[in-house]
Amino acid sequence: MNPSLKILIVDDNRDFSATIADVVRSQGWTPEVCNSPEQALSFLSRNSAEVALMLLDIEFGSESSMTGIDVLGRSIREFPAIPVIMISGKGTIEMAVQATKLGAINFIDKSTLSNDRLVNVLSSSMDRLRSAASEEDRRRIMEAQGIVGKSRAMMEVADLILLYGRTDLNVLVLGETGTGKKLVAQALHAVSRRSKHPFVTVDIPNIPRDLFQSELFGHKRGSFSGAMENKVGLFQKAHKGSLFMDEIGDMPLELQANLLLPMEQEGVRRLGSVEVEPVDIRFISATDRDLIAAMAEGTFRDQLYHRLRECEIFIPPLRERLDDVPVTVDFYVAKHNRETGDSKTVSPAAIDYLCQYHWPGNVRELR
Known part of the structure; x- marks a missing residue:
């Protein structure tokens, strides 16, 4: 994950939030802490493009009229690109099922949470985010x-x-x-x-x-x-x-x-x-x-x-990805044929020859 993209931590336990933020920071990620649902939604309304992942507690104190489930529902509707991991100190199977049905990608019980497990969950979630593109x-x-x-x-x-x-x-x-x-x-x-x-x-x-x-x-x-x-x-x-x-x-x-x-x-x-x-x-x-x-x-x-x-x-030079040469040749030959009405082809021997070239001018030279 690019360090400019943030992991949003939403929990009213300030000590717990600070600990999680330290773990996030130790992995080279950028934490952002909100201690209430209202603060989290306000932050998201202004900065959702910067948030890669949200860690969201389920239960908040009497100072808030909202629960984590409420925030999850709002987030899924208003910020659907942000994956959410639910956390709770009083986790139950019913809570986990409800959170998953609403769209959470994972559920963590605080009582079983260690720093190593948190890192593993976050890393796997970020890997999933990176590979989410079909x-x-x-x-x-x-x-x-x-x-x-x-x-x-x-x-x-x-x-x-x-x-x-x-x-x-x-x-x-x-x-x-x-x-x-x-x-x-x-x-x-x-x-x-x-x-x-x-x-x-x-x-x-x-x-x-x-x-x-x-x-x-x-x-x-x-x-x-x-x-x-x-x-x-x-x-x-x-x-x-x-x-x-x-x-x-x-x-x-x-x-x-x-x-x-x-x-x-x-x-x-x-x-x-x-x-x-x-x-x-x-x-x-x-x-x-x-x-x-x-x-x-x-x-x-x-x-x-x-x-x-x-x-x-970073776009690698063509010489470092020579397996892209055949598909690039096919792409530009097909483009030429569409534009001119020709039916040109490139022989397998010619493709093999092109794959042995250094391509100092990269794709522009091949084109």
Whole structure:
């Protein structure tokens, strides 16, 4: 599980909650504690996209009018993507059956709970979450976006697209040139709640430095020489949608700070204006550069890196998944035949030859 996704612990026993949070944290996961049903539902209403799993007590004190079963029912209706594990100090078979019927994926009796058992339950639940995508889900999203592959590595990429797609967390897509980073970005947008809103691409290397702020944030007429009319920036165009910043590693250091304020304030100010325009954007970035090394060299800002990399997807080079070569060839030959009316085929001997090549240009070169 990406550490930016949280395990929500809902229990009115503060000592127990703190202990569970320590165990969660020790495994590299991020805990979030709520001590009442009302607090939990309020948190979910604002932050459901950040929650990967919920641990929910069944019984609460007299200060709350709700039970864990009430919260479970609300969660299943309003936040169906979040799996729920029920916990109780007074567990019965009837409670477990009721919770399971309502949609809980597991039931834990506090009296039998040890740290090791908790870790095992959470790990198996997270594994189930990672593998929840069916073959049909994977095939559908990959085919729709032109992402080709049947290797284990590409199935993991598809799983991450489906997992992160349901969140609003910013995603950094890594991979060599030609591996299909933009296709992955488009797939993330397509499976997200923002899919009916714009997907806007910022081609970082091709924006002149002196026009960077104007292109991204827009400008008012007369704000500089040549500004003959008002201009809407790419940030405003991406409102309620996704902004894809391609080749983010190529952004000059002196321009990187310009991104931080809009990301933190969720608003932009056009050149020549004092008004801040609110924008609601999910950021997806891609690079073939080593940003860790760039930060160490002082050419990429740490703060920007951590803002952009709330989740990460790495696309392996084609040479490391040569079993994807035949299906990729079939995909592009079929595409060519549909577009041209040809009926071309590739011989088995040619496929074998292609599978022995190093593919420095990856899928783009094969295409």
